[in-house]
Amino acid sequence: MNWRGSALRFCTVAGLPVLEPFVRLAAGEDPKEQMVGISKFVFLPVFAVLVFLFMWSAAAKAIVTDSAKLPSPTETWVAGKELFAMHQAQREADTAKQQEKAGQAVRFMLDARKLERQAANASVADKEILLANALLLKKHAVAAANYKPTSAPTFVDQIYTSLYTVFFGFVLATLIAVPVGVLCGMSPWFNAAMTPFIQVFKPVSPLAWLPLAAIVIIWAYSNSKPGETYFDKAFLISAATVSMCSLWPTLVNTTLGVASVDKDYLNVAKVLKLSWSQKLFKIILPASLPLMFAGLRISLGVGWMVLIAADMLAQNPGLGKFVWDEFQNGSSLTYARIAFSVIVIGVIGLVLDRIMICLRNLVSFGNPSPA
Amino acid sequence: MFRRVLFCHSSCLQLVLSLWLVSLIGCSSDGITLEDLEAAAAKIEQSEAASGEPVSSSESVVAAMLEIEKPKLKFGFIKLTDCAPLVIAKEKGYFDDEGLSVEVEAQSNWKILLDRVIDGQLDGAHMLAGQPIGASIGFGTKSPIITAYSLDYNGNGITVSNEIWEKMQENDPELKKPQPKHPISAASLKPIVDSYKQEGKPFNMGMVFPVSTHNYEIRYWLAASGIKPGYYDEENIQGTVDADVILSVTPPPQMPSTLEAGTILGYCVGEPWNQQAVVKGIGVPVTTNYDIWKNNPEKVFGVSKAWDEKYPNTHVAVVKALIRAGKWLDEKDADGTLINRPEACEILSRKDYVGADVDVIDNSMTGTFVFQETDVRPMPEFNVFFDGNASYPHYSDCIWFLTQMRRWGQITESKPASWYAETAKEIYKPAIYRKAAEMLISEGKVDANEFPAADYDGYRVATSDFIDGKSYDALDPIGYINSFEIGNKDDESFAKK
Numbered sequence: 001m002n003w004r005g006s007a008l009r010f011c012t013v014a015g016l017p018v019l020e021p022f023v024r025l026a027a028g029e030d031p032k033e034q035m036v037g038i039s040k041f042v043f044l045p046v047f048a049v050l051v052f053l054f055m056w057s058a059a060a061k062a063i064v065t066d067s068a069k070l071p072s073p074t075e076t077w078v079a080g081k082e083l084f085a086m087h088q089a090q091r092e093a094d095t096a097k098q099q100e101k102a103g104q105a106v107r108f109m110l111d112a113r114k115l116e117r118q119a120a121n122a123s124v125a126d127k128e129i130l131l132a133n134a135l136l137l138k139k140h141a142v143a144a145a146n147y148k149p150t151s152a153p154t155f156v157d158q159i160y161t162s163l164y165t166v167f168f169g170f171v172l173a174t175l176i177a178v179p180v181g182v183l184c185g186m187s188p189w190f191n192a193a194m195t196p197f198i199q200v201f202k203p204v205s206p207l208a209w210l211p212l213a214a215i216v217i218i219w220a221y222s223n224s225k226p227g228e229t230y231f232d233k234a235f236l237i238s239a240a241t242v243s244m245c246s247l248w249p250t251l252v253n254t255t256l257g258v259a260s261v262d263k264d265y266l267n268v269a270k271v272l273k274l275s276w277s278q279k280l281f282k283i284i285l286p287a288s289l290p291l292m293f294a295g296l297r298i299s300l301g302v303g304w305m306v307l308i309a310a311d312m313l314a315q316n317p318g319l320g321k322f323v324w325d326e327f328q329n330g331s332s333l334t335y336a337r338i339a340f341s342v343i344v345i346g347v348i349g350l351v352l353d354r355i356m357i358c359l360r361n362l363v364s365f366g367n368p369s370p371a
Numbered sequence: 372m373f374r375r376v377l378f379c380h381s382s383c384l385q386l387v388l389s390l391w392l393v394s395l396i397g398c399s400s401d402g403i404t405l406e407d408l409e410a411a412a413a414k415i416e417q418s419e420a421a422s423g424e425p426v427s428s429s430e431s432v433v434a435a436m437l438e439i440e441k442p443k444l445k446f447g448f449i450k451l452t453d454c455a456p457l458v459i460a461k462e463k464g465y466f467d468d469e470g471l472s473v474e475v476e477a478q479s480n481w482k483i484l485l486d487r488v489i490d491g492q493l494d495g496a497h498m499l500a501g502q503p504i505g506a507s508i509g510f511g512t513k514s515p516i517i518t519a520y521s522l523d524y525n526g527n528g529i530t531v532s533n534e535i536w537e538k539m540q541e542n543d544p545e546l547k548k549p550q551p552k553h554p555i556s557a558a559s560l561k562p563i564v565d566s567y568k569q570e571g572k573p574f575n576m577g578m579v580f581p582v583s584t585h586n587y588e589i590r591y592w593l594a595a596s597g598i599k600p601g602y603y604d605e606e607n608i609q610g611t612v613d614a615d616v617i618l619s620v621t622p623p624p625q626m627p628s629t630l631e632a633g634t635i636l637g638y639c640v641g642e643p644w645n646q647q648a649v650v651k652g653i654g655v656p657v658t659t660n661y662d663i664w665k666n667n668p669e670k671v672f673g674v675s676k677a678w679d680e681k682y683p684n685t686h687v688a689v690v691k692a693l694i695r696a697g698k699w700l701d702e703k704d705a706d707g708t709l710i711n712r713p714e715a716c717e718i719l720s721r722k723d724y725v726g727a728d729v730d731v732i733d734n735s736m737t738g739t740f741v742f743q744e745t746d747v748r749p750m751p752e753f754n755v756f757f758d759g760n761a762s763y764p765h766y767s768d769c770i771w772f773l774t775q776m777r778r779w780g781q782i783t784e785s786k787p788a789s790w791y792a793e794t795a796k797e798i799y800k801p802a803i804y805r806k807a808a809e810m811l812i813s814e815g816k817v818d819a820n821e822f823p824a825a826d827y828d829g830y831r832v833a834t835s836d837f838i839d840g841k842s843y844d845a846l847d848p849i850g851y852i853n854s855f856e857i858g859n860k861d862d863e864s865f866a867k868k
Contacts, residue, residue, distance in 0.1 A: 086722075101467075105403075109412040136438065138405060143442055143470055145403040150443065150474035152723035218490050233492050315483060315492075317476070325477050328450050328624035329726025330647065337722075 015357035018042065071336035076343070079336035087154035094149040101147035108141035153317045159344065162307055162318035165235060166352075169242030170303050174296065176243070177250035181295075182280075184251070185258020185288070202248040206241050206306040210313050213240040238307065238316035246303035253295025257288030293360035300356050304349050319345055437810075439470050440682040444689070447478040447487060447496035450624055450725045451641040452736055453523045453670045454497040455715055456696040456756060458724050463699060465692035471685070477723065480622045481580040488675055489514045494682075495689065497522060498673035501582030501772050507798050508773075510582060510781045511608075515676035519803035520690045521764050522670040522697075524755040526735070527585055527660040528645035529592060531560075531637035532630055536655040538563050549745035554662035554838055557596035564598050564615050577621040577629060577638035581610065584669050586618065587775040588660045589639035594857040595839040602859070603780035610779060630654050641669070642735045642754070643727045649741050650731055656742050658838075661752060665836035666759065668768035679800075690807035695816060697757035707751065712737045763822065764804055766829035767845030769795035774848045778858035785861040787868030791848040801829055 004027040011020045021037030053073050060072035071079070112134040119130035153161065184191040214237045221233060261284050269279045311320025319341060326337050448454035457475050460466050466473040478484040478496070485502055487493045489512060503516035531539070540546040543559035567574040578585040581603075590600040593616055601614025611617055621629050626644045629635050631653045638644075639660075648654035660667055672693060679686050702711045716733040719725045725732060734741050738751040755761040770791045776782045811817045833844035841854055849866035852858065 105408060106411055106415065109408045110415060113409075113412055113416070138408075139438065140470060141408050142403070142405055143439070145408055147472060148443065150445075150472045152474065152476065221490075233490070312479070315476075315478060315487070324479060325450075325726065326722065328477070328479070328622075329722060330624060330627070331720070331722070331726050331728045331731075333722070334726075 013358060013361040015354050015361065068335055071339045075336040076339040079333055080340035080344075082333075083155040083337065083340065087156040090151050090154050094151055097149045098147060101144045105141045105145035105147075108137045108144060112137035112141065155322060155341075158317060158319050158322045159348070161235075161316065162311065162320070163348070165238050165311070165316060165318055166242055166300070166303050166307050168235075169239035169307070170246060170300055172239065173243035173247035173299060173303070174250060177247040177295075177299070178254055178292065181251045181254025181292070182258050182285070182288075184255040186280075186284070191255065191259075198248065198251065201244075202252075204245075206245045206309050207313065209244040210237065210241045210310060213237050213244065214314070216240070232316070234314045234316040237314040238310040238318070238320075241310040241314070242303045242307050245306040246299040249298035249302060250292070250295040253298070254288065254292045257291030257295075258284055260291075261287045289363040290360060293356070293363055297353065297356035297360060300352050301349065304345075304352055308345065437469070437684040437688050439685050439688055441494070441685045442470055443472050444494040444685070445474045445476060445492075447484045447493040448475055448724075449481060449484060449497060449622075450477055450727075451497075451526075451670075452643055452719060452725060452732055453526045453641055453754065454725070455700055455719060455736075455754075456520075456522050456693050456762075457497055457672070458718060459699060459715060460692040460696035462718050463696065465695045465699075466689075468695075469688035469692050471688055471692065475724075477726075481583070485512060485516075488516065488673065491675075491678070494678060495672060495674040498671055499580055499583045500668045500671050500768065501584060501587070501776075502580070503671060503673045503798050504769060504772050504776070504794075505582030505781070508776075508782065508794060510776065515797075516673045517676050517679055517798055517800050518671040518673045518764055519679075519686065519800040519807075520672040520693050521668055521762050521768065522672055522693075522756070524666045524669055524759075524761045525659070525661045525752060526669050526754045527588060527639060527641050528656045528740070529589055529637065529639045529658050529660075530626075530630070530645045530648045530654045530656045532633075532654050533652075535560070535563060535636050536657070539657070549743075551746070553658070553748070555657045556838060557593050557598055560593075561596055561598055568615060573617045574615065575617050575619060575635045577626055577635040577640070578618050579623050579640060580620060581608070582772075582776070582781070584660070584667070584772075585639040585641070586610075587772065587779075588663050588667075589618065590779060591775070592639075592658065592663050592838065594855065595837075597857070599857055600779075603783075605783055610781075612780070627651060627653060643725065643731045646731050646734045646741060647727065649743070656740070659740060659750065659753065661750065663838045664843075665834070666752070666755065666761070668765070668771070671764070679803075683803075687803055687807045687810070690804055691811055694757075694762060694804075694807060694811060697762045698817060698821070701755065701757040701761075709738055709751070757821075760823050762804075764799040764801050764829075765831050766792070766795040766799055766801075767831045769799045770845040770848055771843060774852050777848075777861070778852050778855060780859055785865050787865045788847065788849050789868055791845075795829075799829070 004023065007023045008020060011017060011023060018041040021034040021041065024037070025031060025034045057072050060070045060075075063070040115130045115134040115137065119127045119134065122130055180194065184194050217233055217236045217240060265283050265287055266279075269283050274282065307318065308320040308323065310316065311318040312324040315321060323338055323341055326334050326341075446457055448457055454475075461473050461475055476493070478487065478493075481499060481502065484493070484496050484498070485506060488496050488498075489506070498516075498518070500518075500521070503518045505511055506514050506516040536546075539559040542562050545551050546555065546559060564574050576589065578589055580586065593600045599613055599615045600618055601610050601616070602612040603610040604612055609619070619635070621635065621638065623640050623644050626635075626638045626640045627647045630638060630648065631651075637654070645656040645659075649656065660669075672689070674686060699711055700715055701709065704710050713733065716729050716736050719732050719736075720727060720729040735750070735753045738749060738753060739747055740750040740753055741747050773782070773791050773794060777786065805822075808817065808822045812819050812822075830845050833842055833846075835842040837843065841851075843851055847866060849861050849863070853860050853863070
């Protein structure tokens with residue numbers, strides 16, 4: 001395998017066919033033929049995006065109602081830059097605040113020690129008051145030194161919250177869907193038992209799951225005091241909604257993958273007299289991985305899409321809440337910010353999808369496909 | 372932990388502090404302990420002794436320091452200008468002064484806000500005055516909520532769509548003038564509602580929540596002109612029994628767009644959503660609640676009863692910060708101009724607070740209200756946060772809401788007069804307010820004459836500053852309920868019980 005072969009293989013496995021013509025060009029293949037590839041994968045999309053931007057600008061000039069107008073690409077870009085600038089400013093303000101509090105803490109401490117010194121040569125009655133006050137001041141000093149600034153989450157914080165929520169919900173969904181899918185695939189009887197649930201719950205919208213998820217989670221947390229729980233309730237409600245909606249594609253695909261394992265492989269297992277667990281881990285699971293990952297990819301896509309709605313309703317401080325809050329603001333910047341967040345959400349969705357393609361190709365035993 | 376340190380050479384103390392912070396980097400991450408601070412202070416004292424330069428350590432006031440049980444708090448609010456005291460207390464550092472680290476988070480609607488206060492996701496919230504009352508007596512969600520701080524008086528308006536306004540002008544030529552006589556009653560609306568009824572079309576109007584001030588105000592305004600806004604009963608919790616006008620719940624920020632879409636023909640809502648309708652040219656505000664009832668209670672700061680029992684000192688500290696914020700908001704110069712309101716508007720217009728444009732927010736907040744382009748009126752009392760004891764939790768304010776709940780059937784059976792007084796005492800907690808005020812007085816941050824006298828019983832003087840001229844005396848709730856032509860009636864014997 002020379003470098004060219006491995007580079008080409010990398011392009012395919014990573015799901016980046018756009019790089020392929022460049023690799024071939026570097027390897028000295030026919031430039032004419034490669035230019036065809038480059039124009040197909042690079043020039044044409046860039047041109048299409050430019051056309052889209054042009055049409056968007058034209059639409060932005062035309063679409064104006066009494067109360068709002070469609071933001072133009074430039075306005076959207078400016079709004080986006082401003083959102084990141086706000087994040088920066090907020091971080092700096094938080095740091096400054098923390099330093100101010102640290103200074104305050106030391107001042108409290110100095111005062112407390114002063115009081116203690118005064119108490120040492122004060123009368124008995126005063127002594128008690130002075131010492132009590134000194135103790136209070138010390139408490140305040142510790143509180144001030146450990147002050148954590150609380151500011152509203154910035155756009156960047158909200159992106160992280162969203163990614164974290166989706167990841168959590170997706171892992172939860174996978175932990176449920178894969179074992180159930182494997183069981184469904186291996187046992188037609190179990191599959192028959194599960195079919196009604198799968199058929200009925202699969203098409204349900206996230207907005208319908210959310211209140212039910214909320215009840216369960218609030219019940220689960222009913223005996224714990226606020227502030228003492230590891231996860232925020234809103235976060236869990238959002239994540240649970242994401243997993244309820246995103247587990248079905250994985251489940252169905254896993255079932256299909258396990259059920260359609262090549263008969264020859266199973267016969268080999270019989271010949272070798274493999275035990276049940278050996279058969280599962282050596283033959284069935286590896287053989288059904290590609291389909292399982294195809295399911296996981298769809299699941300992650302669904303999860304990311306559902307999350308925005310779940311955040312809106314559960315008040316989980318992610319991108320969904322950002323969109324909702326902006327919609328409620330109704331200021332002149334609102335629509336530009338929402339347009340920007342649409343692009344950000346789309347780009348993140350794309351990146352997640354590519355990551356899943358790459359993972360799927362890694363387990364596909366030598367027959368990867370680019371998308 | 373402190374990651375980055377900026378050296379500021381403003382004073383010797385700052386320098387030493389910075390050095391100390393540097394020395395702390397790399398400590399264990401479980402926060403800074405008392406020992407660390409002791410060591411730091413000792414170091415500073417040594418350097419002071421060596422250099423002979425006294426450290427400018429301000430004598431911290433220890434007169435009556437509160438022991439805060441829960442320093443990190445999260446309060447909810449709805450995007451309305453009257454959340455200002457919460458936002459100002461945070462932005463102006465009044466919460467910080469009490470040792471509280473507070474996050475204020477916008478909520479998507481009143482129901483979610485209330486639910487999150489009840490299940491402990493929020494420590495407290497900017498609430499409709501009716502919410503603690505409704506929750507405590509069990510209309511809707513039942514869970515005891517109390518309040519010790521009234522956020523503001525007034526601040527709402529009633530807006531109708533352009534089309535309805537034109538019809539109202541046809542019915543009453545007075546309204547055609549560039550500056551019609553105020554207050555505008557619903558009399559010119561009645562024929563329109565009647566004709567809708569004739570044609571079998573529903574006349575829909577929006578309000579923000581079943582127990583909101585807006586609901587009672589728009590009902591009051593309609594009923595004062597003989598339009599029946601509908602009753603509540605055991606089965607009908609939409610309040611549409613025998614209704615000429617169908618009132619439905621719409622979240623405040625969605626009011627203008629719902630009006631624009633024609634789903635509702637008018638609404639009663641807080642600011643900035645009436646001014647938004649004027650600015651966008653989709654509706655005309657016809658009246659404000661200042662005209663319906665002069666200086667009526669609007670929003671309160673509500674917490675759950677359990678939260679208050681668990682964190683009593685924290686609650687007092689929060690109220691202290693809110694009192695200072697209210698006072699700051701109502702600060703006036705010699706000519707009576709509200710000097711801090713422009714700054715407040717700028718703060719409120721940030722995206723994480725109200726988020727609407729400054730020029731929409733500042734109309735009403737700086738004491739003018741735009742009814743139409745031709746009719747801009749000064750309304751210095753459109754939002755009152757502190758003056759005239761607006762921030763004190765008056766029992767009589769609570770009782771007014773209870774009378775309206777009974778009038779429209781949210782309270783389904785007759786209650787004796789004594790029940791009204793007792794219920795008010797359960798929900799409104801002036802004792803907490805007083806404690807906070809006394810501490811602020813002793814700290815010299817407020818003046819004693821800014822608060823009601825010590826012997827004040829919590830009942831505001833009986834008033835007839837209503838659009839229909841009815842007199843309200845909180846000591847006689849039953850008589851008040853029975854004084855209305857439209858509304859439930861109670862047996863007179865209940866007035867004595």
